[in-house]
Amino acid sequence: MAVTFVRTTEPAGEQLTDELLARRLRDGDVIAGESLARRYSEQLLRYLQRLTRSEQVAEDVYQQTWLSVLEHLDKFTSGAGPGGFKAWLFRIATNKSNDLWRSKGREHRAYDGLRLVTETEAADAAAVPETAEHVEKLRWAIDQLPDSQRQVLLLRYYSEMKFVEIAEMLGCPLNTALGRMHKAMVRLKQLLEEPRTA
């Protein structure tokens, strides 16, 4: 049996929104799906890298996210929540990431301990340029944030979602989401001002 990859025709002047591409993907337009995937690939992968603190894990979660998107595509097109496809995509990615860390909680804690030791030693030993040091310190500072705060901070930056959408996505009141963001900003400022080894 021959399987064809169709490209559906678009009405003149119609804007290729996420929802339209998702609908076309559901109707068998793989090219539309590829466009949709590329539209958020960098944001999503960066977000997952910062969230999971691992490039390899981020890539795995990235793939799992897309597999889940395809699996539940009919659900999305039949009733997209607030924030549209992007919010849905980042919600799935966040849930996948949470699932992963929940299932590997023990390894996670062990990894955190190991990472803290190695990074502290590296910071003492390495004589890095100021800019690179600042970047490295920021990464370290973000990694020190509690998961709930880091999630809101990274969602806000990488998904560019509104606070209302982030709160809805995380299933918490708006004030809680704002509180986590605020705490994250305050904590980051403190961490960046104090010596790293402290």
Added chain:
Amino acid sequence: MNDVDDNPEQAQLLLYLANEMPPAPRQALEKRLEADADLRDHLAALREADSSLNQGLAGLDAAEPIEVRLRSAERETVRSLRQWHIDRSINQTPQSARLRVRRVPFWLYPLTAAAVVLVGLGLWYLSFDRNADGTLAHHDDSDTPRMPVWDAPDDNEAAPDIELAVRDSDSFGELEEEMSKLIALSRALQ
């Protein structure tokens, strides 16, 4: 800066900074900002922290190129997309084929076999003769045509004599007659 959970004002400032505040509360907050210097300081500190964070994260991303991993992830996603499409096409197309096969329901096969056995048994049962009282009668096959048999050879005759067991049948009568002629002819030739 105080905690937002303890001080909802900070939440309002964050929303204001993000330009996500509805018009009415926004105007109310702007009026308060004009009057309250501390609130203005809070807002300035938040704006500075937000700007610093955005710049820092942009710098962090620039310092960590992910092009290779990104291309790899995209390729993998495209593969998944195509495989998903193929799987879906396969799962959708054979539905009609499956329907064609399932037009003969599975229970029809044993039912047919049982019916054949019952019909066979019925025919076999009906083949018996019956007495007046309905009981099965002993089957008398005396009038059943038999195959011709050879009599034991006569010492005085060179050729075997043929006797037919079937007398009632016209065809067997004719056959007997023909056979007699053939035997007579054979004797004459000898």
